[in-house]
Amino acid sequence: MEIKFYLKKLIIQNFATFKSQSIQFRPGFNAIIGETGSGKSLVLDALQIILGARADKRVVRKDTEFSLIEASFFCIDSEIIQFLESEGFPIEGKELIIKRLIYKNGTTKNYINHLACTASFLAIFSRRYIDIVGQFENQKLLSESYQLSLLDHYGKVSTELAAYQKQLQDYKEQQLRLKNLEQSKTQREQRLDYLSFQLQEIEKLNPSSQDEEDLLKKKNLLINAEKISKISFHVKDIFEGDEGQPGLLSQLKKLNTIVVKNKEFLESNISEVSEIDDKLHHLFENISKKLDLDMDPQELEGVIERLDFYQKLKRKFGGSSESILQSQVEFLKERDDLQLLDINLEEIKNNLVIIKTDLLKKAKHLHQKRILNAAKLSRELTERIQNLKMTGATIRLVLEELPEFNESGISRANFVAETNPGEGFFKVKDIASGGELSRILLAVRQILSTYDSISIFLFDEIDTGIGGETANCIGKALCQVALNGQVVAITHLPQIAQFADLLVIVQKEVQSEEKNSRTESSVKEISGKLVQKEVRLMAQLS
Numbered sequence: 001m002e003i004k005f006y007l008k009k010l011i012i013q014n015f016a017t018f019k020s021q022s023i024q025f026r027p028g029f030n031a032i033i034g035e036t037g038s039g040k041s042l043v044l045d046a047l048q049i050i051l052g053a054r055a056d057k058r059v060v061r062k063d064t065e066f067s068l069i070e071a072s073f074f075c076i077d078s079e080i081i082q083f084l085e086s087e088g089f090p091i092e093g094k095e096l097i098i099k100r101l102i103y104k105n106g107t108t109k110n111y112i113n114h115l116a117c118t119a120s121f122l123a124i125f126s127r128r129y130i131d132i133v134g135q136f137e138n139q140k141l142l143s144e145s146y147q148l149s150l151l152d153h154y155g156k157v158s159t160e161l162a163a164y165q166k167q168l169q170d171y172k173e174q175q176l177r178l179k180n181l182e183q184s185k186t187q188r189e190q191r192l193d194y195l196s197f198q199l200q201e202i203e204k205l206n207p208s209s210q211d212e213e214d215l216l217k218k219k220n221l222l223i224n225a226e227k228i229s230k231i232s233f234h235v236k237d238i239f240e241g242d243e244g245q246p247g248l249l250s251q252l253k254k255l256n257t258i259v260v261k262n263k264e265f266l267e268s269n270i271s272e273v274s275e276i277d278d279k280l281h282h283l284f285e286n287i288s289k290k291l292d293l294d295m296d297p298q299e300l301e302g303v304i305e306r307l308d309f310y311q312k313l314k315r316k317f318g319g320s321s322e323s324i325l326q327s328q329v330e331f332l333k334e335r336d337d338l339q340l341l342d343i344n345l346e347e348i349k350n351n352l353v354i355i356k357t358d359l360l361k362k363a364k365h366l367h368q369k370r371i372l373n374a375a376k377l378s379r380e381l382t383e384r385i386q387n388l389k390m391t392g393a394t395i396r397l398v399l400e401e402l403p404e405f406n407e408s409g410i411s412r413a414n415f416v417a418e419t420n421p422g423e424g425f426f427k428v429k430d431i432a433s434g435g436e437l438s439r440i441l442l443a444v445r446q447i448l449s450t451y452d453s454i455s456i457f458l459f460d461e462i463d464t465g466i467g468g469e470t471a472n473c474i475g476k477a478l479c480q481v482a483l484n485g486q487v488v489a490i491t492h493l494p495q496i497a498q499f500a501d502l503l504v505i506v507q508k509e510v511q512s513e514e515k516n517s518r519t520e521s522s523v524k525e526i527s528g529k530l531v532q533k534e535v536r537l538m539a540q541l542s
Helices: 040-050 078-086 119-129 144-155 158-186 188-205 209-223 225-240 248-261 263-291 299-317 321-339 341-387 434-451 468-482 530-541
Strands: 005-015 018-024 028-034 066-075 095-103 108-112 130-133 394-406 409-418 456-459 486-490 502-513 516-527
Touching: 005 040, 005 456, 005 486, 018 040, 018 516, 028 040, 028 468, 040 066, 040 095, 040 456, 040 486, 040 502, 078 119, 095 119, 108 119, 119 130, 144 158, 144 341, 144 409, 144 434, 158 341, 188 299, 188 321, 209 299, 209 321, 225 248, 248 263, 299 321, 341 394, 341 409, 341 434, 341 468, 409 434, 434 456, 434 468, 456 468, 468 486, 502 530, 516 530
Parallel strands: 028 486, 028 502, 130 456, 456 486
Antiparallel strands: 005 018, 005 066, 066 095, 095 108, 394 409, 502 516
16 A cells, blocks of 8 residues: 655654754554653654644753754645644645744744745644654544544445535535524614615615706806806807897808899809808807706706715715615515514524424434444454553443534544452543553454544553563554554564564763763664564564
8 A cells, every 4th residue: 555645754853862863764564762861752753743742842952052853754645734734834746844843942933845934834733744642642543523523434434424524514504594583673663664774765866877967067157157147148249249249140141241232243252151151040040049048047956966965875875876776675585584584584583493403313314423433443443452462451432412413413422441340430541541442442442443544653651561472462463563563662672673664773872072961862763574583683682
């Protein structure tokens, strides 16, 4: 199986006893080994810090300004790529780089692919795609919602769950619509009065762009009525004459008489004078028509009042005649909807009853399937943990039917375990023994690793309080988990280390620098045939 996401390299600088180290990892089972106190746990601490854990300023190496931790991941997983891109962290090529700087004053800087991010986002990312077993109080695997999700993956009910959730979304939308309509009903009469008043105002104006334009022109004419009257009289004087002074028309008439009487001299001009006479009469009629307006001075008051009404409604409804008309359309629709409100309310209520009944039916069907799958998963898990030498231990996935349905149906899931026969079952997260908890979680991982989005598994305290055949069983189990992802585990036991594809050996030395001595941890990687040689050396020293 192709591993689409795994840790390739970890760089640690000025981190506790690490001065500057680069650790290479590979897909499969990576075991971190070394003597007690060598710094093995520091490697896992560094990984947890990279994945969003709180960074204590005390990890900054003495006489340095900051610690640097950088992890490089191989990533061709489309789900991870899409998630990061949606959050603004695109992946170029096949590499994801996460870096954190921890300063001695306690502040940190965090980066994904060289783009700044928050530690909380790193934690969100790691909870989705990386599993850390050992620091169990924060483990994703121990949340009720995640346990139910794993059960659904195991039982392959995703299609039914998706259909249920789609209908639940419709149910919630209908509920929201009902709530809004009920609020509308409470305020309906008041709203109807308001709508009626607004519509009456609009209908009284009966607005249009052309009407407003005509009113503006008429207002201009009315305001200039006296000036137009004076122009009219002046034009009439020019054409018709005044107080004994001949006008253009009478002068042209005299000219025409002279031309006609003297046609033997001016015959060629008769037609020109006649044409000018026609044009002059036409011009006079045209100007007189424009100026001879039948205007009532009192009409101006009505025009101004109507234009003021336009301005009032434009201020209320958007600034134009078109916006007033659009508001009218919207008011009419709302009024019609409110008048039909009782009918709509009854229809939605009836529809909600039908949807709720069907949702409960689907949720109960899902719950029954989950009960069957939980029983089967419980038997498998019990067999697995007993194979991990938890003799007599039993684990169950207990399902409780909730009184009301939610996003997941009506089921609540909880892993409970009885590690000592006859002593009773307790929630897995409440079990005191870290070693027992790690083995239970390992068993869960064996079964469910192929069903989950997680592909990197970090195990700490996996060999606490065990040895011999139990350690051998745990090593085999870690190998099985590693078939579908990458396992990084700290171990003290050769029985577990023998199954590793890669050994990361952590060593600690005291370096002498002039008068001062400094402790420094270092690492080296071993793979292939050399693994078994190193394991034999571990066995001799243990």
